[in-house]
Amino acid sequence: MAAVAHHGPAVRVALPGDVADAGALTAEAYLADGLLDPGDEYEAELRDAQRRAREAVLLVATVPMPLGDDEVVVGSLTLAPYGSTYAEVAGPGEVELRMLAVAPEARGQGIAEMLMAAALREAVGLGADRVVLSTLDSMTVAHRLYDRLGFTSAPERDWAHEGVHLRVRTWQPPPPPGALVEAATWCPQRTVDVEGWRVGLSHGLTRRANSVLPVGVPSDLLAVVELVERTYASAGLPAVFRVCRAARPAGLESVLADRGYRAVAHTDVLVRALGQTDGGAGGVRAAAAGGRLRVLVEPEPSDAWLSTWLGVKGHADTGVARAVLEGSPAAYLTVVQDDRPLATLRAAFAEDWVGLSCLVVVADARRRGLARELALQALAVAGERGARRAFLQVEVANSAAARLYADLGFRPAERYHYRELSA
Numbered sequence: 001m002a003a004v005a006h007h008g009p010a011v012r013v014a015l016p017g018d019v020a021d022a023g024a025l026t027a028e029a030y031l032a033d034g035l036l037d038p039g040d041e042y043e044a045e046l047r048d049a050q051r052r053a054r055e056a057v058l059l060v061a062t063v064p065m066p067l068g069d070d071e072v073v074v075g076s077l078t079l080a081p082y083g084s085t086y087a088e089v090a091g092p093g094e095v096e097l098r099m100l101a102v103a104p105e106a107r108g109q110g111i112a113e114m115l116m117a118a119a120l121r122e123a124v125g126l127g128a129d130r131v132v133l134s135t136l137d138s139m140t141v142a143h144r145l146y147d148r149l150g151f152t153s154a155p156e157r158d159w160a161h162e163g164v165h166l167r168v169r170t171w172q173p174p175p176p177p178g179a180l181v182e183a184a185t186w187c188p189q190r191t192v193d194v195e196g197w198r199v200g201l202s203h204g205l206t207r208r209a210n211s212v213l214p215v216g217v218p219s220d221l222l223a224v225v226e227l228v229e230r231t232y233a234s235a236g237l238p239a240v241f242r243v244c245r246a247a248r249p250a251g252l253e254s255v256l257a258d259r260g261y262r263a264v265a266h267t268d269v270l271v272r273a274l275g276q277t278d279g280g281a282g283g284v285r286a287a288a289a290g291g292r293l294r295v296l297v298e299p300e301p302s303d304a305w306l307s308t309w310l311g312v313k314g315h316a317d318t319g320v321a322r323a324v325l326e327g328s329p330a331a332y333l334t335v336v337q338d339d340r341p342l343a344t345l346r347a348a349f350a351e352d353w354v355g356l357s358c359l360v361v362v363a364d365a366r367r368r369g370l371a372r373e374l375a376l377q378a379l380a381v382a383g384e385r386g387a388r389r390a391f392l393q394v395e396v397a398n399s400a401a402a403r404l405y406a407d408l409g410f411r412p413a414e415r416y417h418y419r420e421l422s423a
Contacts, residue, residue, distance in 0.1 A: 007100035009074070011118040015048070022060050023049030023075040029101035033216075046099065049076070056080045057126070059118055061102070061111045076248070077177035079122055089157060095122075100142070113145055113401075116411040117406040120149065121268050124173050125402055125415040134159070134166040137180075150411065165278040174271050177353045177391045178287055179246040182269070185348035187327030189320055195224050196248075201235050202246035203320045207418055209264060211240040217248045221255060229421065244416035247349040252418065260270060261419035266396040270410035274383040274390055278387035293342075295377055296334045300417050301325050305334050308341040312360035325358075331381050335370050343370045347378040354382035356392040375408055 014022055027046040030036040036043055038059035041231075052058045061075030080086035080096040097119050102111045123131045135142055146169050157168035188200030188209040196216015202209035216222035232239040243253050255369065286325070298305070306318055306325075325332075330348035336339050342365040346358040348385065356378055361370050377389055392400045 008112055008288075008400070008401075009063050009106075009109055010071075010077075011059055011061045011063050011114050011402075012397075012399065013122070014053055014060045014076075018060045018062070018073050019049045019053050019058065022058060022076040023047040023052075025073055025103055026076050026101040029103060029194070032104050045109050046101075046257045047295050052078050052086065052099070056086045056098075057122055059115055059122065061106075061115050064105065075100075075102040075111045075115050077101075077119050079119055081126060081128070085323065089134060089159065090132055091135075094132050095126055095128040095130075097123075097131060110403075112142070113148070113406070114403055116145060116149055117402065118399070120171065120173075121402065121412040124412040125266070125396070126270070127281075129172065131171040132157075133167060133169055136164070136166065143262040163354060174273075174411055174413050176245075176269050177350075177355070177389070178244065179213055179215065179244050179355050180418075181350045182391070182393070183208075183326050184350035185330070185353070186357065187324065189323040191329075194227055194231070195219065197224065199228055199229065199231055201231075201237070202324050203317060204234075204237055205252070205317065205320050205324055207240055208242075209324050210237055210332070211242050211418060213242055214247045214252055222254070225255065225259065230419075239421040241419045242416060243419055245414060256419040260422050262422050264420050266415065266417040267393050267410050268396055268402070269391055269393055269414040270402075270405050271389060271391045271407045271413045271414070272411060273289050274379060274388055276331050276342060293335060293337050294334055295374070296375075297381055297412070298332045298334070299330075301332045302334070304336075304341045305332050307363065308334070309344045309360055311357050312362065331378070333374055333378055333381070335365075335374055337365075343374050345378050347382050349385065349387060352386070352388040353376075354385075354387035355392045356390060370406060372408065375404075379408075 010243040024047060026049065027043050029036065030046055049058060057079040058080070059077045060073045062071040063073055063074050065120040077100045078086060080090060080093050080098055082090040086098055100112060100115060120131060135146070137301070148169065151169040151171045154168045154170045158167070159166050161408050183198065186208045191199065192199040195218040197218065198213040198215065200209050200211055204210055212228055229239045241256055257357065265407045301322065306321060309322055310318065328348045328350065330346050333345045333347065338345045344358055344360040345356060348355045349358065356375060359371055359375065382390060390407060396404060
């Protein structure tokens with residue numbers, strides 16, 4: 001999916017300059033909420049975010065300062081994989097969430113939910129089969145958040161510490177569509193089979209359509225990698241491999257790294273079931289009643305749809321774009337105001353899945369809720385056409401887009417990245 005402009009809170013893995021602030025904020029939030037008495041020895045552990053950053057995964061939420069480009073840390077959350085020093089209840093294959101904290105003055109902006117949603121994505125990126133956390137009965141606001149995100153109670157795992165009874169909740173990633181379904185919704189202009197590897201060639205239009213899907217096991221790995229490199233070189237393109245669960249053989253990534261391939265475009269695959277309550281799906285329709293906005297749903301990309309999408313993407317080859325887009329059955333949605341396209345989205349179908357992509361909003365129409373409404377409209381169209389599940393892809397660094405999709409009920413199912421041969 002395309003980028004969504006960032007104007008508010010963002011979540012990331014802590015940078016070195018964030019760590020001290022994250023520690024101070026966590027301790028101060030616990031004190032403010034009465035979860036910690038002044039002078040409690042646990043305060044020192046909360047403040048020691050340096051150790052959390054070394055021995056676990058430390059997330060921070062930031063907001064931009066009113067003036068200038070500076071940011072301030074307003075929230076923090078720690079992910080502790082099984083076997084790490086911060087894991088208290090995590091078992092094999094699990095990641096434990098600990099020390100969720102939001103500055104009192106920053107509450108009411110959805111920051112805790114952003115941190116939790118980002119933590120689920122990071123846990124999936126770490127390969128977790130399950131996410132666990134411990135909570136107190138008194139944390140009723142947090143319980144509502146956990147319910148929204150799909151956590152369930154695990155009373156058989158409840159435990160006590162120094163007389164405090166803790167309730168355990170767990171979350172499991174939903175099944176992903178898998179690389180083959182994803183590929184079926186975004187077909188390269190030309191695909192070359194190289195011993196079971198699918199080599200996509202599309203004149204550089206998106207990495208998805210110009211990369212290798214290595215789903216076979218070649219008889220001579222190095223020889224086939226070299227053949228792929230020559231194939232891309234003859235097309236004037238860099239050699240790019242998608243590294244995901246389906247990638248074969250198991251040692252492929254280390255071989256690519258040794259040959260100078262760099263890891264780029266770390267991407268989350270987010271999924272949700274259709275048939276969920278989509279509240280607000282009629283927003284654009286309601287506006288259309290006033291004669292200003294309407295949504296077009298077409299079986300192929302119109303010239304207006306194509307020029308809007310390519311204009312935002314910064315690509316000019318409409319022939320290649322049509323070949324890629326029309327390689328799979330899809331619906332093309334356009335928000336139009338006074339005959340001017342403002343936003344586009346593509347809903348492509350494979351098996352019982354719909355894959356959403358090409359969501360763009362022109363610059364002067366952003367921050368009006370069009371992306372959200374168009375996505376909801378696409379989900380409704382997909383449900384009417386028999387799809388049961390939806391997926392989309394968003395780069396890990398795109399915090400604003402991830403927040404939108406989490407709000408729409410999408411949850412992380414898989415993470416992949418590309419290995420691209422350096423020039």
